[in-house]
Amino acid sequence: MNKRYRSFGEFYPFYLSQHQHPVCRQLHFIGSSLVLLLLGVALVTQTVWLMWLIPIVGYGFAWVGHFVFERNQPATFQYPLYSLMGDWLLFAQMLKGGCKR
Template identity: 60%
Template sequence: MTKKYTRFAEFYPFYLSEHSNRTCRQLHFVGSSLVLSTIVLALVTGNAMWLLAAPVCGYGFAWIGHFMFEKNRPASFKQPLFSFMGDWVMYWQLLTGKISFQPA
């Protein structure tokens, strides 16, 4: 990524293009689901230690997807805020069926 994006609307199509591998998208989805699960566990049990697992799950699954399957560097290395936002927009769109796990 050489361009520095200033608007999320411009960044998101690039973000999706960096997630064109089905397994990478699946790993992002699993990681994000586990992040939500660790937050719920922390709230339900009152044990904040569960929150330590959230970034490990989120970034761990995503980075495995990028390095092993997508064969690129995560956009979070250059634009962390937009990348974080993109993770959750993509998660919601995958969950609701707006986009597919199998990119076109």
């Protein structure tokens, strides 16, 4: 992962290459769904401490996918913003039925 990506469009194919195992993608989807659920519950109930769980849940599911199923290092460590953007784009594509590889 020595290449420096200058744009998200350039980065996203690499991101997808690091998320080929279907269980890894499913874990990302579950984590992202739970992040949205936690955010919604925290906002509706005004329970601020739930916000602390968001990165734990989001990254927890994703990192299990990487370390156990993909057997690679999450791109988050080197490309945090692009990886976060990639997570949400992958989530949206999976909602639409795409990215099933």
